[in-house]
Amino acid sequence: MTATVPGPAVRSQAARVGSATATAAVDRRRRRRVVLLYAGLGIALVVAALVAGGSGQLSIPVNEILGSIAHRLGLDVGPLPSHPRGEYTLWNVRFSRIAMAVIVGGSLAVAGAAMQGVFGNPLAEPSVVGVSSGAAVAAAVAIVFGLRFAGDWSIPVCAFVGGLVTTLLVYALSRSDGRTEVVTLVLTGIAVNAVAGALLALLMFVGDTQARESIVFWQLGSLNGSRWSYVVVVAPLALVGVVVALACARSLDLLSLGERSARHLGVNVERLRVVLIVVVALLTAAAVSFCGIVAFVGLVVPHLVRMVTGPGHRVLLIASFLAGALVLICADTVARTFVAYTDLPLGMLTSLVGGPFFFWLLRRTRRTAGGWA
Amino acid sequence: MTANAPALLAQDVTLSFGRRPVLDAVDLEVRRREVLALVGPNGAGKSTLLSVLAGDLAPDRGEVLLEGRPLADWRLREMSRRRAVLTQEHKISFPFPTVDVVRMGRAPWRGLPEEDHDEQVVAEAMATADIDHLAGQPFGLLSGGEKGRTSFARVLAQRTGVLLLDEPTAALDIGHQETVLAHARTQAAAGAAVVVVLHDLSLAAAWSDRVALLHHGRVTAEGAPREVFTAPLLSLVYDHPIDVLAHPGTGELLVLPDRRSLMSREETA
Numbered sequence: 001m002t003a004t005v006p007g008p009a010v011r012s013q014a015a016r017v018g019s020a021t022a023t024a025a026v027d028r029r030r031r032r033r034v035v036l037l038y039a040g041l042g043i044a045l046v047v048a049a050l051v052a053g054g055s056g057q058l059s060i061p062v063n064e065i066l067g068s069i070a071h072r073l074g075l076d077v078g079p080l081p082s083h084p085r086g087e088y089t090l091w092n093v094r095f096s097r098i099a100m101a102v103i104v105g106g107s108l109a110v111a112g113a114a115m116q117g118v119f120g121n122p123l124a125e126p127s128v129v130g131v132s133s134g135a136a137v138a139a140a141v142a143i144v145f146g147l148r149f150a151g152d153w154s155i156p157v158c159a160f161v162g163g164l165v166t167t168l169l170v171y172a173l174s175r176s177d178g179r180t181e182v183v184t185l186v187l188t189g190i191a192v193n194a195v196a197g198a199l200l201a202l203l204m205f206v207g208d209t210q211a212r213e214s215i216v217f218w219q220l221g222s223l224n225g226s227r228w229s230y231v232v233v234v235a236p237l238a239l240v241g242v243v244v245a246l247a248c249a250r251s252l253d254l255l256s257l258g259e260r261s262a263r264h265l266g267v268n269v270e271r272l273r274v275v276l277i278v279v280v281a282l283l284t285a286a287a288v289s290f291c292g293i294v295a296f297v298g299l300v301v302p303h304l305v306r307m308v309t310g311p312g313h314r315v316l317l318i319a320s321f322l323a324g325a326l327v328l329i330c331a332d333t334v335a336r337t338f339v340a341y342t343d344l345p346l347g348m349l350t351s352l353v354g355g356p357f358f359f360w361l362l363r364r365t366r367r368t369a370g371g372w373a
Numbered sequence: 374m375t376a377n378a379p380a381l382l383a384q385d386v387t388l389s390f391g392r393r394p395v396l397d398a399v400d401l402e403v404r405r406r407e408v409l410a411l412v413g414p415n416g417a418g419k420s421t422l423l424s425v426l427a428g429d430l431a432p433d434r435g436e437v438l439l440e441g442r443p444l445a446d447w448r449l450r451e452m453s454r455r456r457a458v459l460t461q462e463h464k465i466s467f468p469f470p471t472v473d474v475v476r477m478g479r480a481p482w483r484g485l486p487e488e489d490h491d492e493q494v495v496a497e498a499m500a501t502a503d504i505d506h507l508a509g510q511p512f513g514l515l516s517g518g519e520k521g522r523t524s525f526a527r528v529l530a531q532r533t534g535v536l537l538l539d540e541p542t543a544a545l546d547i548g549h550q551e552t553v554l555a556h557a558r559t560q561a562a563a564g565a566a567v568v569v570v571l572h573d574l575s576l577a578a579a580w581s582d583r584v585a586l587l588h589h590g591r592v593t594a595e596g597a598p599r600e601v602f603t604a605p606l607l608s609l610v611y612d613h614p615i616d617v618l619a620h621p622g623t624g625e626l627l628v629l630p631d632r633r634s635l636m637s638r639e640e641t642a
Contacts, residue, residue, distance in 0.1 A: 250483070260460055261460060265477060310470065312473065
């Protein structure tokens with residue numbers, strides 16, 4: 001501090017102590033909630049992963065799953081899967097699918113939280129505003145025209161570019177005066193989704209039967225056929241996206257004061273915006289590339305987390321990743337076991353739950369904002 | 374930093390919004406140990422001038438120097454440790470508790486030795502703004518005045534040598550108006566340079582060392598309140614009959630609208 005900085009406030013010591021204890025109580029309560037949430041989500045994730053690993057057409061008991069993992073780690077404890085195809089199914093079908101669920105769910109939830117922060121609007125979400133469809137269109141182009149310019153990475157690269165272009169477009173169209181109003185955002189989303197839907201339809205029309213099938217599968221969203229080779233491709237995208245988003249967490253907190261005040265507190269708002277738009281596109285691409293459009297995860301998860309831990313972005317982003325992963329593992333397990341011998345579309349399930357939730361949020365936002373502003 | 378340079382210096386600042394001129398060749402010096410009040414009628418350019426001083430708006434012509442260096446040469450983070458800005462609007466996108474909003478004022482000091490005093494500085498700022506009891510309340514649910522005081526606390530927590538306050542007394546009750554401005558005085562006495570946009574001319578007369586009277590984007594008059602606040606000048610600038618008198622007890626300057634002409638007109642009607 002320089003010599004010009006003014007001295008301490010003139011106030012009674014008692015008031016200062018009172019404020020300190022009130023503040024300490026707020027912090028204590030919040031810390032307890034955060035610890036409980038992390039612990040709860042961590043345990044739930046492990047349990048959900050074990051249940052998901054064991055259930056399906058070929059049922060594998062938990063002790064055999066644990067035994068199989070132990071053997072892979074070089075520990076000779078517990079039984080191996082008794083079914084002849086058990087080991088193969090576990091490691092080449094189920095675990096890769098669970099890993100994909102973690103990546104997709106976590107990425108979508110973090111993308112949603114980051115998007116809400118940068119738009120200053122709690123209703124922003126990749127599928128609502130059309131970023132997911134934009135990414136899907138670009139990925140569909142790669143499939144229909146058989147683009148292989150980057151090997152296994154071709155589809156994710158296209159999805160990223162599509163997502164980036166759409167995010168920039170939505171951002172430019174829906175903002176005025178540094179904020180996006182709910183109506184503008186939702187209407188922009190409708191327009192973008194409509195155009196993306198038309199382009200997808202066109203691609204289906206020009207594509208051959210196989211391409212057509214792939215596109216339909218995307219619109220529904222599914223983790224079916226998640227192989228390790230796909231996981232290896234999207235994991236780095238998700239990792240980079242999540243790490244960069246976390247690095248921006250504090251600036252996102254300040255941004256909630258509005259762009260002007262954030263600038264006064266030293267945030268380079270323009271740069272933050274660009275970085276986060278790229279992050280959202282990256283995460284959406286990671287989720288969409290192989291699994292299609294899984295809607296509303298980025299909306300529902302951050303909201304539920306905020307209710308528990310408050311809006312601070314550092315905790316919000318971490319907890320959203322964990323909760324998003326958990327939600328998707330559970331949803332996917334339901335999708336593939338609810339009806340025997342059938343893989344229900346995952347995107348359909350999340351929309352079935354997320355749609356009404358979105359509606360409820362919309363009504364609540366209208367009430368608290370005193371209008372559609 | 375240059376020791377002799379004024380805290381803030383606006384030179385020949387000119388700015389138009391579209392074809393509407395808002396500021397016209399404004400020169401203004403903001404000195405340390407002084408409260409400077411910007412006054413003037415609606416649309417005179419007070420808030421715009423404050424935005425230019427804060428670096429939010431770049432003028433079409435002229436420039437602003439902070440501690441002798443043009444604003445454009447400052448890094449945002451560095452600047453945020455030198456000057457704090459209280460805006461007129463107090464909004465938030467997410468339901469942060471009040472204490473977290475005040476803590477945001479400490480963001481510029483992250484990673485520096487001053488960070489160690491964060492909690493103490495925040496507690497002091499909250500006590501000064503009288504918002505201790507609101508610590509755990511979500512900022513969005515506070516009343517207008519409470520939001521204003523919370524933002525004021527956030528600005529104080531920033532611990533800067535330059536304070537730019539845009540209508541800090543708006544929506545405050547009379548008691549809190551006095552506390553906020555008294556504290557601005559305390560800051561100035563301790564060495565800070567304070568610029569405050571005010572509508573209440575009696576408040577400006579009571580708490581500022583110097584006033585700048587803006588009219589149509591120009592500084593019409595500048596000086597001690599007693600020199601600037603004269604009935605003929607104010608009546609002209611505000612286009613309304615205004616009386617300036619001394620308080621019978623304390624001799625303080627009171628600026629009041631002269632309602633006699635208005636009332637007699639109504640009586641005759």
